[in-house]
Amino acid sequence: AAGVIQSPRHLIKEKRETATLKCYPIPRHDTVYWYQQGPGQDPQFLISFYEKMQSDKGSIPDRFSAQQFSDYHSELNMSSLELGDSALYFCASSLVSGWISGELFFGEGSRLTVL
Amino acid sequence: DAKTTQPTSMDCAEGRAANLPCNHSTISGNEYVYWYRQIHSQGPQYIIHGLKNNETNEMASLIITEDRKSSTLILPHATLRDTAVYYCIVDTGTASKLTFGTGTRLQVTL
Numbered sequence: 001a002a003g004v005i006q007s008p009r010h011l012i013k014e015k016r017e018t019a020t021l022k023c024y025p026i027p028r029h030d031t032v033y034w035y036q037q038g039p040g041q042d043p044q045f046l047i048s049f050y051e052k053m054q055s056d057k058g059s060i061p062d063r064f065s066a067q068q069f070s071d072y073h074s075e076l077n078m079s080s081l082e083l084g085d086s087a088l089y090f091c092a093s094s095l096v097s098g099w100i101s102g103e104l105f106f107g108e109g110s111r112l113t114v115l
Numbered sequence: 116d117a118k119t120t121q122p123t124s125m126d127c128a129e130g131r132a133a134n135l136p137c138n139h140s141t142i143s144g145n146e147y148v149y150w151y152r153q154i155h156s157q158g159p160q161y162i163i164h165g166l167k168n169n170e171t172n173e174m175a176s177l178i179i180t181e182d183r184k185s186s187t188l189i190l191p192h193a194t195l196r197d198t199a200v201y202y203c204i205v206d207t208g209t210a211s212k213l214t215f216g217t218g219t220r221l222q223v224t225l
Contacts (some may be wrong), residue, residue: 106160
């Protein structure tokens with residue numbers, strides 16, 4: 001079965017550079033979530049989208065932005081990168097109509113390293 | 116305030132049942148109990164959820180106390196591949212996010 005696809009899987013950037021992460025949800029899933037997980041930390045919710053509109057916002061820095069496109073894929077844009085942005089970034093998708101079942105499907109993550 | 120309280124870590128021998136407790140004494144009537152796990156550096160994985168009845172699926176069983184203030188996730192025959200961090204999450208299931216707290220690190224040993 002198709003899963004959530006994230007790219008790139010690994011990314012190395014310098015401080016103050018910009019990075020873009022992409023997420024392709026499971027076909028027919030209409031909701032996308034982004035999470036950040038620092039070393040030894042629990043996943044922290046950043047932002048979510050439903051039907052291309054932002055549906056909720058968590059602890060996402062102002063330097064970060066995201067959007068969901070017409071084909072439901074999503075991109076997380078990170079600018080002015082800082083050392084503290086080094087983390088695993090997970091994308092998840094779900095059917096909002098099925099959310100009550102609580103099942104979010106997570107991708108394998110993108111590991112960002114900022115030097 | 117944290118909605119759930121879980122032990123920081125637990126050990127379990129392979130082949131034995133792993134019983135992971137979770138306290139959620141402030142749970143509301145419309146909130147579900149969800150369990151996820153995260154194997155090292157992989158994306159979190161949904162396990163099971165319940166409202167007030169006990170639930171079972173191919174992965175685990177969920178036992179919720181009658182007053183709903185606590186629950187236990189049971190992995191009936193733990194294997195080494197079950198070594199992971201297990202998260203107990205309380206939510207109405209209508210929010211557009213899932214909030215992870217501090218879970219239980221389960222170590223399954225030979």
